[in-house]
Amino acid sequence: MDTGEPRDWVSPRTDLVTALLGVWFGIGLMIDAWAHTNLAGELETFFTPWHAVFYSGFAAVSGWMVWQAWRNVRAGRQGLAAVPRGYLAGLVAIPAFAAFGFADMMWHTLLGIETTVDILFSPSHLGLITTMLLIITTPLRSAWNAPDVGARPSLGRLLPALVGLAFATTLVSLFLSYGDAMQWRPARIVEAFSIMDDGGAERLATAMVISNVILLTPVLLLLRRWELPFGAMTLMYAVATLMSGAQTEFGNLPVLLAVVGGGLVGDLLIRWLRPSAARRREYWTFAGLSGFATWALYIGAASAAGGGLPAVPELWTGAPIVAGLIGLVLGVLFLPNATVPAPAGGAEAGTGGGAEAGTGGGVEKA
Template sequence: MLETARNTRTDSRRDLVTELLGLWLVLAVFLDGWAHINLPSLETFFTPWHAALYSGMLATAAWTAVVIWRNRTPGQPLLQAIPPGYRGTAAGVVLFATAGGLDLLWHELLGIEVSLDALVSPTHLLLGFSLFLILGTAVRSARAAVRAAGHTGNLRLTPAAIFAVVLMTGLGAFFLIYVSAFVRPGPTALFTPTPFGSPGRNQSELPVVVTLASYLLTTALIIAPFLFTLSTAQRPARGIVTLLVLVAAWLPVAMIGLHPYSIAGAAGATIAAIVADLLLTRIPDTWLGRRLPAVTAGIAALLWTGQLVAFTVTDAIRWPVSLWLGSVVLSAAVAAGLALLSSWAPGRSARPEQGDGGGSPAVESL
């Protein structure tokens, strides 16, 4: 039993180091994105921003090699020495190296992307997928630990695994920054309703349409990982909503250049997230079962209301009330729908019962 506990602690520290290297990679990705947005004169692959990213990957590759080597017994093939959860990490490192070479070739042949095309470039998407594999290490490791222990209950997320979920959310925010509700003027922009058939109606409504879609997708980006972490424990991890909002809001806001409206909106949503986390510590367990859709709807409504309040204090809301209030209601509906889908399983209860092994002290202590 002591040996098992010792191994668990060692594995947790190992996973935490892996995720800290993942933080390096995520920050480097946003730094490179900032350079592409704010330094459009970039005409070469060899930049300080790429150096930050690729040096982080070299450090990650070296650490992964150390982890595999330490886990190897004499005479054991290296492939068999890869610890549970780290096969995806090794695959991510190899894939990143391959995608990096292809990206270099792409840039040399076709030039450097300086706009939206940089986010959907095939080589960049391949690099992003490899990073998701690396960032998910602690989650896979936690899942493997549950299987090795012979437990049949829910997955137990360690603090490193919670950190991994937050980092993956941040990386998702990077690739979806063009539909982020935190980087647009949103309801602070002037909008004049134009009747159907009037000249210029499509042009006047297009920014509003994009902003409405951004609210819905950003809501999903925050609520989906929240539901994933909640599915592994009896109670939400402390501060999880705030952590998710921090990476979904502030990293994109910093990347686009810290505009006043984006700072205000991110600050308002962050304060609302802190309030949401405080409320979650007091919410009855029964509300995390059949009433979970109401909980997630409340979180979404609180986040966007916080943003709107910040807009009102620092500038003004120029959308008609039906539009900005409707965006909050629609976002709450999306959050409720995600919760309903995540908890629906025919013949099974939505939440594990106390004592069935579904809880996680590690998550609670985050």
């Protein structure tokens, strides 16, 4: 039975706790990914310390989210009226994640432990990652149309949403890690773009395209909704490097720092261009320049730490340009038409509605 009251938003502090418990959850997965990559020969059972950290993080964030709904039930609400705005999809994902966790345990018990690329295609793992994405992005959905956020939120107010989306980005990069350019070491990057007959150039170029899309897409999504505060993109890129760093034991630190530097350049571009849903030209310009800058820094850092510039100039000069062009295409796809500002007196509502309502409304209802 649904008592019919309008659903409420939780407080920013509650969202922050949800995000921080999601960090526990996400770091547990990073530790498990590190173990599968670096201790593959030693994994013989489902019951490992790495799984303990991962599943305890799930229990912590799930318990906290269920408690938010239960508090409303105790106050007399029933049905959907008891579920805070933005929390429904995450709450639905909790029992689904538990079911996939049980399926994963049975899979490992009957079929063994995956130690190579097959780990990224296991049906139980794909179920776990999908439901985990829904859980840890709960603060983003909660903030999307929250009445106190506005079109120009502060970094502190947007922090839970940024953390949730950034860790979601790491999950995507993990399950596409066969195309993760952030795992390449500097010397290998220089070698790949210097030798044309071993397939390394093709693999690296493909990985750069995939990683560029993974990194830039969440930022473009946020820029359609908000004017991002300075530091937001740097934070997201820094978190995004953690999964790659965990898998390589941070042996490619110059490359990871270059990507974080790309986030900082992106923040400077946001401050300069002020891209938004209403400023399509600036939005497109940001998308192209940000992609170019990140991967120019990537090539530069690899060259500085890996023994000099690659031997094939077409590759090391053209790869960042390709990244910029892909960024431009993403910008056009995300914002083919500029959002018309709402009339005076309804501007704030127009930010969450109008052209954005297809995105904002759909997310917020969850």
